[in-house]
C-alpha cells in the first residue's frame with residue numbers, strides 16, 4: 651500500500667488548501683457569464699490566489715527551497731536545496747468555461763530531475779502523486795500505464811492546436827496520420843492531467859510542443875513511475891523537462907508514435 655513521504659504530505663496539504671480557493675472561484679464561473687468583469691482578469695485572479703497559498707504554505711514547511719511558478723516567476727532558494735515547480739491552475743481555459751478538467755500541479759525538482767510530484771484535480775477529486783523510485787499512485791491505488799500495443803486500439807492526446815504556432819500544420823498532419831492508423835484522438839486542455847492519464851492507462855500517449863516546465867514537471871515523474879516512457883521531441887535539447895516539446899507514452903506504442911511525429915522544435 652502507498653505510504654506518502656513527508657514531502658508528499660506537505661505538498662498535498664498545500665494543494666488541498668489551494669484547491670478550496672479555486673473551487674470557490676470555479677463555483678462563481680457561471681455568474682461570470684453575466685458579469686462585467688473580463689474573464690481573463692477573473693481567471694488570473696483565481697490563479698494568483700491559488701499560487702500565493704501554495705507559495706506561503708510550501709515555503710513555511712520547506713524553508714530555503716527555491717520556487718518556479720507560472721504566475722509569479724522564480725524565487726531563488728539555497729544552492730543545496732531543491733526547487734518547487736508549480737502550476738497553480740493547469741487547464742485555465744477549461745476552468746473559465748466551467749469544464750471540470752483542470753488541476754493543480756506541484757513537483758519537487760532536484761539537480762534537474764523531478765523527485766516528488768502531485769497533480770490534484772479538485773472537481774473529480776483525483777490525487778495523482780509519485781516519488782522517484784517509489785511508484786506512482788492515484789489516491790492509494792498504484793498506477794500503471796496501459797498494456798495496449800497497437801495504435802488502432804489506442805487513445806492519443808495532443809496539446810495546443812493553434813495557428814499561432816509554427817508547428818500547427820505539422821500537428822494537423824500528425825493528427826490526420828494517427829487518425830488514418832485508427833487511433834482515437836483527444837485534446838483535453840490540461841497537460842498535467844494528460845500526463846497523469848497516460849500514467850493511469852487512460853491514454854496511450856500524449857505529446858505537445860510549446861509546453862512549459864510547470865506544465866510537465868510533476869506529470870513526467872508520474873508517468874515514469876507508472877513505468878511509462880517520456881522523451882523530448884526537440885532536436886536540440888533532449889531533456890523533456892526543459893525542451894518545451896514532449897512525448898509521453900505507455901512504452902509499447904512509443905516507437906510507432908515517435909517515428910510518426912519525428913522532431914518538433916519549440917525554439
Ligand code: IPD
Nearest residue numbers: 739740741742809810839840841
Ligand atoms: C496550458 C494547458 C494546456 C496546454 C498549454 C498549457 P494553462 O496550461 O496545460 O493543455 O496545451 O500548453 O499552457 O495555461 O492552462 O496553465
Ligand code: CA
Nearest residue numbers: 737740741865
Ligand atoms: Ca499549465
